[in-house]
Amino acid sequence: MLPEQSAGIPAALNRAIQQTLAKGRLAVTRPAGCPGIALYLFDPDVLQGPLSHDEAQAVVAEPAYWSFCWASGQVLARWILANPESVRGKRVLDFGSGSGIVAVAAALAxxxxxxxxxxxxxxxxxxxxNAELNGVTVTLCNDWSDRGTGIDVITAADVLYxxxxxxxxxxFRQAAPVILLADSRVRNLEEPGYQQQEAHEARTWPDLNEFEEFNLVRLYRGEGVARINRR
Ligand SMILES: C[S@@+](CC[C@H](N)C(=O)[O-])C[C@H]1O[C@@H](n2cnc3c(N)ncnc32)[C@H](O)[C@@H]1O
Structure with a gap:
């Protein structure tokens, strides 16, 4: 058990997870692909226990996305922690933030x-x-069009599903000069303005036993066409 597991699990999040699986609950856990960040995620012990066919289907068919940390989020968060100059002092927007791992990594960096x-x-x-758990703060935005101007870096992990x-x-290229994209779903992304940089193996955490092809994450750097337009 991690020391942080004594920390209080937010009750509202636990209730939300129980809409997917009645016996579901959250635990504080560190994804294997980015152990530098602790997250409230679906308790792996519940998923390993015996699940009926219907329960397993409910988890896989309509996962509460934020209660899993997707392979791309782990790889991009780890990359940001290893390359803090990519975000230091900058205004960073993580699109499709889910658990928030990439936004938390940017704040930590x-x-x-x-x-x-x-x-x-x-x-x-x-x-x-999850930001509080890691001792940082993140700004929340539930509509891309409310982001304001002056974004320096856009990050996005596993949103192309x-x-x-x-x-x-x-x-994104119109909205920021730099885009950091991580994706495990599209095999040959041929997108103008984006260059593949690296590729790393990672698995959704807790492991959803996805097809092996979804466990290879490609990191891309996109080049914006916009000039910075400060608010
Ligand atoms: C597969 S999860 C990835 C979460 C996180 N980036 C990670 O790697 O762990 C995709 C997330 O993107 C969000 N999302 C999908 N389309 C979106 C959109 N158009 N605008 C904002 N969020 C979106 C979903 O609600 C979900 O939380």
């Missing part, structure tokens, strides 16, 4: 402001709780 942006209100609650998000890759 010295970002001037780290914004967690997610359309799921519960994910934003999780991002705030939803095809409707693909157009955002060019929208």
């Amino acid at each position: 010295g970002a001037g402001e780290a914004i967690a942006c997610d359309l799921d209100e519960t994910a934003l609650m999780a991002a705030r709780a 939803d095809r409707d998000n693909r157009p955002f890759l060019q929208i």
Whole structure:
């Protein structure tokens, strides 16, 4: 058991997880792909216990995204912690923040402001709780169009599972000079303005036993076409 497991699990988040699985609960855990950050996530012990077919289906078919840390989030957060100059002093917006791991990494690495942006209100609650757990703060934003101007870096990890998000890759280039994208879903991303930098193995945490092809995360750097337009 991690020392942080004695910390109080936010009750509202626990209740939210029980909508997916009645016996679900959260635990403080450190994803194997980014052990430098502790997170309130789906308790792995519950998932390892015997689950009925219907329960397993409920978890996999409609996961509370914020209650898992996706492979790409781990890889991008670890990269940011190892390359703090990429965000230091900057205004960073993490699109599709889920648990908030990437926004928390940016805050820990010295970002001037780290914004967690997610359309799921519960994910934003999780991002705030996870920031507190790591001794940092993040700004919450539940609508991309409310982000304001003057974003220096946009990060996005595992958001391309939803095809409707693909157009955002060019929208991001209009909104910030640098985009850091991590993705494990699209095998050959040929997107103007984006260059693949690195690739790393990681698994969703707790492990959802996804197809092996989803365990290779590619990191891309996107180049913005916008000049910084401060608020
Ligand atoms: C697979 S999870 C990834 C979470 C986190 N980035 C990670 O790597 O662990 C995708 C998240 O993106 C959010 N999301 C998807 N489309 C979005 C959109 N258009 N605007 C804001 N958030 C979005 C979902 O609500 C979900 O929390």
